[in-house]
Amino acid sequence: MEGTSAVKRRKTRRKSIYETGFIILMLAYPVIHFIVFWGIVNFNSILRTFQRYVMWQDGKLVNSWVWAGLDNYKNVWTSFSRADTRRIIGNSLGYMVVSNFISLPLAIISSYFLFKKMPFAKWFRVIFFLPSIIPIVVLATVFRFQFDARFGLVNGFLNILGIDSPSWFGVYPNSQRMIYLYCIWAGLGFNVLLLSGAISRLPVDLFEYSHLEGTPYVKEFFRIVIPLIWPTITTTFLLGLTSVFGVMLQPMMIMPGDANTQTIALKIYNSVRTANETARPEIIAFGLLLSVMAMPFIIAIRFGMEKIYADVEF
Amino acid sequence: MKNRYKIGKQKIIRSTPQKIAMGIVFALFLIYSVTLVFPFVWMFVNSFKSPAEFFGGNIWGFPKTLRIANYSEIFVGLPVGGADGAVIETTVVGKLFGATHKYSIFEMFIVSIALTLACTMSNIFFSATSSYVVAKYRFFGRQFIYSLAIFLMIVPIAGTLPEQYALMRWLGLEDSFFGVFLMFSAGFGMNFFLMYGFFKNISTTYAEAARVDGAGHIMVFFKIMLPLALPVIVSLSVIYAIGIWNDYTTPSIYMKSMPPLAYGLFLIRETLTGKGAYTQTFAAMMIALVPILAVFVAFSNTIMENTIAGGLKG
Numbered sequence: 001m002e003g004t005s006a007v008k009r010r011k012t013r014r015k016s017i018y019e020t021g022f023i024i025l026m027l028a029y030p031v032i033h034f035i036v037f038w039g040i041v042n043f044n045s046i047l048r049t050f051q052r053y054v055m056w057q058d059g060k061l062v063n064s065w066v067w068a069g070l071d072n073y074k075n076v077w078t079s080f081s082r083a084d085t086r087r088i089i090g091n092s093l094g095y096m097v098v099s100n101f102i103s104l105p106l107a108i109i110s111s112y113f114l115f116k117k118m119p120f121a122k123w124f125r126v127i128f129f130l131p132s133i134i135p136i137v138v139l140a141t142v143f144r145f146q147f148d149a150r151f152g153l154v155n156g157f158l159n160i161l162g163i164d165s166p167s168w169f170g171v172y173p174n175s176q177r178m179i180y181l182y183c184i185w186a187g188l189g190f191n192v193l194l195l196s197g198a199i200s201r202l203p204v205d206l207f208e209y210s211h212l213e214g215t216p217y218v219k220e221f222f223r224i225v226i227p228l229i230w231p232t233i234t235t236t237f238l239l240g241l242t243s244v245f246g247v248m249l250q251p252m253m254i255m256p257g258d259a260n261t262q263t264i265a266l267k268i269y270n271s272v273r274t275a276n277e278t279a280r281p282e283i284i285a286f287g288l289l290l291s292v293m294a295m296p297f298i299i300a301i302r303f304g305m306e307k308i309y310a311d312v313e314f
Numbered sequence: 315m316k317n318r319y320k321i322g323k324q325k326i327i328r329s330t331p332q333k334i335a336m337g338i339v340f341a342l343f344l345i346y347s348v349t350l351v352f353p354f355v356w357m358f359v360n361s362f363k364s365p366a367e368f369f370g371g372n373i374w375g376f377p378k379t380l381r382i383a384n385y386s387e388i389f390v391g392l393p394v395g396g397a398d399g400a401v402i403e404t405t406v407v408g409k410l411f412g413a414t415h416k417y418s419i420f421e422m423f424i425v426s427i428a429l430t431l432a433c434t435m436s437n438i439f440f441s442a443t444s445s446y447v448v449a450k451y452r453f454f455g456r457q458f459i460y461s462l463a464i465f466l467m468i469v470p471i472a473g474t475l476p477e478q479y480a481l482m483r484w485l486g487l488e489d490s491f492f493g494v495f496l497m498f499s500a501g502f503g504m505n506f507f508l509m510y511g512f513f514k515n516i517s518t519t520y521a522e523a524a525r526v527d528g529a530g531h532i533m534v535f536f537k538i539m540l541p542l543a544l545p546v547i548v549s550l551s552v553i554y555a556i557g558i559w560n561d562y563t564t565p566s567i568y569m570k571s572m573p574p575l576a577y578g579l580f581l582i583r584e585t586l587t588g589k590g591a592y593t594q595t596f597a598a599m600m601i602a603l604v605p606i607l608a609v610f611v612a613f614s615n616t617i618m619e620n621t622i623a624g625g626l627k628g
Contacts, residue, residue: 022531023447027459030444030501037478037497038466045477113339127347129618133610135560137579138599142353151373151592153353185349193618217332245472249562256584264472272479272567280476287473 049073049285053277072285079286084259089290091176092263095247098180099187099240106184107191108233112221114192115199125196128189140253143182144169172260179254179261183247191236198232199225230309237305241298245291264290354603361385361596368593384597388582389419419575419582419601426559426574429491433498434555438547440501441509446539449513460510463502475567482568494568498558505550512546513539552613559606575602 052068055061079085110128114121131139146153147168155165169175202225210220226233248265255261262270264287271283328336360368361384363377372378448459479488487493520542521534529537540547565577573581579602586595610617 019451019531020453023451023453025532026443026447026535027501029499030440031459033440033496033500034502036481037500041474041478041481042471044481045474048477110339110343113336113343116336118336118340118343124343124347125618126614127350130350130610133556133560133606133617135576135579135602135606136562137576137583138602141583141595141599142357145357146349146353151368153356156374188346189350214329216329217335253580268473268475269563269567272475275479280480284473284476287475288471291472 045284045288048281049288051281053280055278068281072281073289075282076285076289087260088262088264088267091251091261092244092247092265094176094180095183095243095263096241098183099243100237103184103188103191104233104236104240107188107195107236108226108229109221110188110192111195111199112217112225114196116217125193128192130189131186132190132193136249136253139186140182140250143185144254147178169255172258175255175258176261179251182254183250194236195229195232198229202228227309230305234302234305238298238302241294241301244294245287357596358600360593361600363593365591365593369590381593384594385601388594388598388601419578419598422573422575422578423605425491425569425572425578426576429494429565429569429574430555430558432495433558434551436495436499437501437503437505437554438551440499441503441505441550442540442543442547443535444501445506445509446513446535449510450518459502463506466502467504467507479567488568489570489572491569491572494564497564497568505554508550509543509546512543516542549616549619552609552616556606556609556617 048065049072050068050070051065052071054064054066080089114124118124145151147155149155149165149167152165154168158165167174168178206224206228207220210224215223244264246265247263248269251258251261251263251266252269268283268287271279356374359376360373362380362382363372363384364379364381367378367381444459447453448456482488482493482497485493487496516539520538524534524538559574560576562576562580565574566580569577579598582598583595586592586598
């Protein structure tokens, strides 16, 4: 008996070693990739914010990084009072407002009506989804051409009506408003699709009862649909919050090279494109400080939104 | 599908206010759809006009003569200014096709196809390996890996791009195909979660039967689990591939001298519109749309159903 159990133990140990080896093999590359491209990058980013780049010292070319304490953070903090920085942060916050308080409500209402057996609903869904798969360069170019002073469809239409076209992109804040309009135009469809998916997963009985009782659309919308798709709304809202730090392609494509319509992400991106070593620590500090400042808000909003309606699983 | 709101095939009876509401929303949807589709039709029609005809005032009508050269010139080759205004030297791909100092959309297509295939395959494969092990095996650190992956998804960290670029430069990959491929071959991202959900719920019966027959862990993963996950893998691959195909940001930083289509198209647009060659710009945009629309037509159900069911839930 002892012999048999020893063989069993050996077999189990061999199996365990083999299994461990398999797990290590399967996770090795993803974990190494994560350590290099996330761990090292984030560690270096934090470290760099406490350093400054020195090119010359005592008349000699040194090209080295030296300890700078909290100087970069102090400079960033001071820059918050400057008009250009405020404009960048304001522009970026604007995307959150547009995304969460204009685009999202429009998408919820649109999804509801698509769900309510609107004629050609399937076609609308396909058309609404198209901007999500078209390259942003194409989409932004199409959008700009619609408002072109000489060839634009919108200007042509306004001319027919005898209305003078404003300078859509010529002056700030008109240019910024046009980028927001582009975001709604191009982004609405994707949200509609996500939310109509959430609505279509709701139990059909609820709508059948509601239909039989002749419940008005408004009541059904606020009493049934909104509470039951609240988890999806919460997540879409939170994604809208993160757009503050993520939006950069839209202003870059519609107003290339325009400093007035810059965003937080675009400022960071441009710093990489210009490869300015001296400015690097401050740019990183700018991004990290804003991320840290935003984090409690994002967590609090998430927590608060989850408390509004009880979580449901459909 | 069974939860979908359907009252058989019977006619839906709506009250008068409901009919009015539905009519208004239908009209708005129609207008929005027209704004999404009509500019592309207009662009397509104008892409066949000569610059003289377009600037001569025929902006709204059909072309008097079809200028196919708009397409052929773009497709074969066109000198494209680099980000700093310099002419981009030809690349390895360019040399293969006998290019000298010009870039063509054809070359950009080749780069885009290679990049999309390589990045999609590696990302999906490593997401599958990591998610399978985390979902199906119990080991030390499993929960930590899962929690960390969630943390990465939720918390936006801005400002790390400069250090990522510095790392890539240190690795000698700041302007290379391989560098971008390496960056996208991560195993912990959205695909990790979607595959984790699949592997978590999949029955282990087949795997256990195979294990009894003497199959090892590797054999079970490649011969049983991956084939079972094939529908999910195909869906995720299509959606991920569209993302890579349309990605502008990464190649604009890390593939400046070998631009894929999404980035190259921006360079083409800036060059052509700078010269006033609008009709050629339209042709370039149309060429870029063809593959993405072809993929959408072929996989529209897969793409839309997965976007709807993508689980955007709090």
